[in-house]
Amino acid sequence: MKQRVLMALRENNGYVSGQELCGKLGVSRTAIWKIVNSLKEQGYNIESVRNRGYRLIECPDVILPEAIKEQINTKWFAGKIIYHACVDSTNNEVKRLADSEKEGLLVIADEQTAGKGRRGRVWQSPPNSGIWMSFLLKPDIPPDKASMITIVAAMAARRAVAEATGLSPLIKWPNDLVVNGRKITGILTEMATDIESINYVIVGIGFNVNNKSFPEELAATATSLEMELGHEVNREKLIALFGKHFENIYEQLIADGDLSRLKSEYEQYLVNNNAEVVIDNQGKTINARALGINEKGELLIVDEDGNRQAVRAGEVSVRGVYGYV
Numbered sequence: 001m002k003q004r005v006l007m008a009l010r011e012n013n014g015y016v017s018g019q020e021l022c023g024k025l026g027v028s029r030t031a032i033w034k035i036v037n038s039l040k041e042q043g044y045n046i047e048s049v050r051n052r053g054y055r056l057i058e059c060p061d062v063i064l065p066e067a068i069k070e071q072i073n074t075k076w077f078a079g080k081i082i083y084h085a086c087v088d089s090t091n092n093e094v095k096r097l098a099d100s101e102k103e104g105l106l107v108i109a110d111e112q113t114a115g116k117g118r119r120g121r122v123w124q125s126p127p128n129s130g131i132w133m134s135f136l137l138k139p140d141i142p143p144d145k146a147s148m149i150t151i152v153a154a155m156a157a158r159r160a161v162a163e164a165t166g167l168s169p170l171i172k173w174p175n176d177l178v179v180n181g182r183k184i185t186g187i188l189t190e191m192a193t194d195i196e197s198i199n200y201v202i203v204g205i206g207f208n209v210n211n212k213s214f215p216e217e218l219a220a221t222a223t224s225l226e227m228e229l230g231h232e233v234n235r236e237k238l239i240a241l242f243g244k245h246f247e248n249i250y251e252q253l254i255a256d257g258d259l260s261r262l263k264s265e266y267e268q269y270l271v272n273n274n275a276e277v278v279i280d281n282q283g284k285t286i287n288a289r290a291l292g293i294n295e296k297g298e299l300l301i302v303d304e305d306g307n308r309q310a311v312r313a314g315e316v317s318v319r320g321v322y323g324y325v
Contacts, residue, residue: 001027003066005035009046009056010070017053061128061210063108063235071240076104077135077247078239086111086127090134091190091204098136098192098200105136108239115206129224131207131235138200139254143193146201147313150175150189151297152253153203155266156246157185161207163245164238165225170271172325173290173299174313178271181325182223184208205242209233221324258295267292271325272318277301280317287321 004025008016021032036054040046045058059067065081072078079102087093087109094107109132112125125132137149154175161169161177161184169177169184177185185207192199208214210232211224225233252261259266267273272290279286279301288301291308298310299318311318319325 001025001031002035002038003069005032006039006044006056006064006066007070009054010059012055015047015049015053015055020053059234061232061235063110063131063239065108067236068239068243071237072243073240074104074243074247076102077243078106079104080106082107084109086113088112088114089204090115090132091188091202094134094136094202094204095190098202101136103136103138106133106243107135108133125206126211129211130209131205131239133206133239134202134204136200136202137250139198141198141254141257142196143191143198145257145296146189146191146193146198147174148253148259148297149201149203149250150187150313151259151266151293152249152262153187153189153205153246154185155262156242156249157187157205157207158269159245160238160241161185161225163241165229165233167225167228169269170325171266171269173270173272173293173318174297178325179223179225179228181323182221183324184223184225184228207235207238209235209238259293259297260295263293263295272299272320276321277318278321279311280319281311281315290318 008021008024018029018032022029036046042064043062047055047057063083065083068081089112090107090109094105111127112132115125115132151174154171157177158169158171161167167179169179172178175187176183188204189201191201208222208224210226214222273292275290277288277290279288286303288303291300291302293299294310298312300310302308
């Protein structure tokens with residue numbers, strides 16, 4: 001009901017009377033009053049004027065599941081949304097719920113105390129700044145194809161950021177989004193499997209959205225959408241756009257069984273494409289040139305001796321010769 005009241009207020013530029021809301025939503029004036037007060041407590045600036053009604057003046061930079069539901073247009077992604085002001089890790093939270101929940105469950109936190117990055121790194125997740133979320137998938141594909149989901153998530157994140165902001169982020173293989181050579185988005189995929197099948201996949205994604213600055217150790221390699229644009233970005237809208245794009249691209253992956261129809265779009269924005277890279281495989285480094293990806297999402301490289309090979313995302317780390325990209 002809160003979602004419907006919020007939608008009614010957003011659809012009107014002026015005042016909406018309590019009586020009109022009652023008639024439209026089929027609830028009492030007291031119920032409307034309580035819902036409006038609840039929205040005010042969550043940071044919505046709503047003006048109440050006797051004999052005129054309610055007017056939405058300003059939406060806060062908070063994440064409300066109701067507001068995401070209002071904006072998202074998906075069949076199953078975010079069918080259920082769980083929001084936490086603070087959690088250890090959204091990946092951990094989805095993992096705790098995975099056996100009992102349906103595909104599409106979305107868990108969002110305003111702050112993580114133990115956010116996860118790739119290769120055991122910590123992901124900085126301060127409050128009131130970014131999007132820290134994870135979602136549940138139960139794909140009917142062999143375990144060796146699960147890494148392609150990470151590629152799909154990166155493509156969806158790139159489309160969402162471009163649509164929401166007008167920026168054109170690039171992808172650092174396999175899944176980091178970068179703007180002006182600095183990271184704005186990271187993705188971590190975890191899964192539980194049997195010998196021949198996948199029980200579930202958890203995709204965790206962090207967007208640096210309205211961060212004002214970063215710790216000294218990250219300042220050279222991290223940026224945020226606000227820092228690039230000079231103004232805040234609505235986090236709820238970005239989540240809704242990501243969900244729309246992810247569902248579409250993911251369904252194409254499942255239908256095709258590989259990335260054959262998605263490969264050219266991914267490579268168009270691949271910052272590593274035809275670039276000199278350093279491949280780090282458990283401390284052993286290889287200098288090579290990246291040649292794009294194959295239908296499995298593996299990075300194709302040719303080393304200094306002319307040897308060609310495909311490398312898998314879960315096994316190696318890739319960086320530029322002179323730094324992060």
